[in-house]
Amino acid sequence: MDDSTIGVRIRYFRGRALTQRQLADQAGVSVDLVRKLEQGGRQTASIASLQKIARALDVDIADLIGKKQGGVPSTDPDAGIVAIRRALTPVDDLLGAAPDDRSADLDEGRRAVEYAWGAYWTGRYELLTSLLPTGLTQLRATVHAARNGSVAPANELLARMYWVTGCTLVHLGQTDPAFLAIRQALTAAERGDDPLLLATIRGSVAWQLLVQGRYAESRGVALRAAAELEPDGEVAAPHLAAYGSLVLQGATAAGRAQEVPEALALVQTASEVAGRLGADRRDYETYFGPSQVVMQTVDVNVSAERYPEALAAAATMPVRCGLPQASRARHLTDTAVALTRTGKRGRALDTLLDAERVGGADWLKYQTLPKHIVSELLDHDRRLPLRTFARRLGVHA
Incomplete structure (x- = not known):
């Protein structure tokens, strides 16, 4: 199977079992979205929409987006x-x-x-x-x-x-x-006997459920773990950071499920916790603080296709960003999505190049989102810098 685009994979998995309209009805998305994806008029869609299509096709979303x-x-x-x-x-x-x-x-x-x-x-x-x-x-x-x-x-x-x-x-x-x-x-x-380690690993379970598209379960696991850690008065900074990270994980899951008001309310709670900490921290292999809150605020807004709001949030990233390399690269990729969808294509390419520089070739090799963005950009720009970058990503230019 030619798996160069999401549309090709949708058409392949749909086969003769479903028409485009039947797939759209079962997935709860517009038939126009399915048609445009299959015809190449759109190279990607929101994560929530892709998850619905994957579920209707009875495939893992990783198969649909080419992540396998x-x-x-x-x-x-x-x-x-x-x-x-x-x-x-x-x-x-x-x-x-x-x-x-x-x-x-x-x-x-x-x-x-x-x-x-x-x-x-x-x-x-x-x-x-x-x-x-x-x-x-x-x-x-x-x-x-x-x-x-x-x-x-x-x-x-x-x-x-x-x-x-x-x-x-x-x-x-x-x-x-x-x-x-x-x-x-x-x-x-x-x-073991470390309750903060146990709670933080539950947060990672929630993240994996998120990756699988099990958004309600992801939100539930994260927020239940957060409730067990909710501070009562003054607590040590690692405790506060673990609690804030779990709340933020719940926000991300709510955003992917298109529960935007709840997601933004949870982001606000996490922001208040980050404000109490005053700086980015790394505890229990997990980063939390003002930078992480900005990153996930952008993620929530991109998931909801609120691209101007995503760019406004991205502009508030602290100058001394405390994110690790892989997270910074992912944040830049999300920002590039918002720039692409708002017509700022030159800035989108520059941002993707920054993501490549920050994340490195090994990180980039295992990411699918940059490839989808580049495919969209190629519909409007065939100049050498973009075509060279596309070749590095393995995207047909």
């Missing part, structure tokens, strides 16, 4: 997607064997976890496919060998390694093993 990826070839037999899947599905207990005995002590495990998260936040997903299989195996052995006071911290390290594995797999288009990883992270965190 293949493997990550490597000369190392202990690296890659297959190796990660193997590490996530051990059968030691069925074989009557102990876990691999290459355990790491707690300090070694902590360094491995921190290195993995550093690679994640700089968008180095292919590097992670070589780090994660060994890291998971070693930390499972560490938990198996732990005694007395080391049991809880060993489980917490294992939880954080499962967590970064799940997040990485999402970006590699591997949603099923990603969800397995985050549920295993949750189980390991429950065996």
Whole structure:
């Protein structure tokens, strides 16, 4: 199948089972949208509309937007997607064997976890496919060998390694093993004794549900976890940041579900929490503060196709932006969507080039949204800078 555009994929999945009108009726979108997508008059649509179309076609949204990826070839037999899947599905207990005995002590495990998260936040997903299989195996052995006071911290390290594995797999288009990883992270965190870690991992479960298009469940998981952390008086900054991050996750899910007033109300609550903190923070592998609030405000407005409001929000990003590289690149991509849809195409291209510079080639390789924006821009601009960028993205110019 030629999978260069969303429209081609919609037509392929629709096949002869549904007419364009039947698909539109089942999805709850306009037949004009389906027709324009299939004919190439539009290269993409809101995430909410695409999710409805995917559900009506009985496919994962990742299949529809071209997010599904293949493997990550490597000369190392202990690296890659297959190796990660193997590490996530051990059968030691069925074989009557102990876990691999290459355990790491707690300090070694902590360094491995921190290195993995550093690679994640700089968008180095292919590097992670070589780090994660060994890291998971070693930390499972560490938990198996732990005694007395080391049991809880060993489980917490294992939880954080499962967590970064799940997040990485999402970006590699591997949603099923990603969800397995985050549920295993949750189980390991429950065996620790850090309630903030447990709550933050629940927030990551909510994020994965969001990626799967399960918006109501995503919102519910995030806001239930937030309610359990809601501050009563003065609390430490990490507690406040964890609470604000969960509220913001709930806002994002509400925005994707087109519950815009609720989403904006939750964003306002998160903004007030960020104001209490006064600065961007990173706690429990999660960033929260004024910059994150601006980023998600833009996301909510882009999801609702409120592009002028998205650009107004983007203009308020703090000069000293506290977002990690991957998040900054994603924010720039969302901003480029709003610029494209408001006819500011030159600025949109400049913003995409900034996203490429910030995120790096490895990050960009696993993103589909920039490709869709470039496809739209090519309908209006065939000059060399855009065509050169399109070639780098693998978009036919």
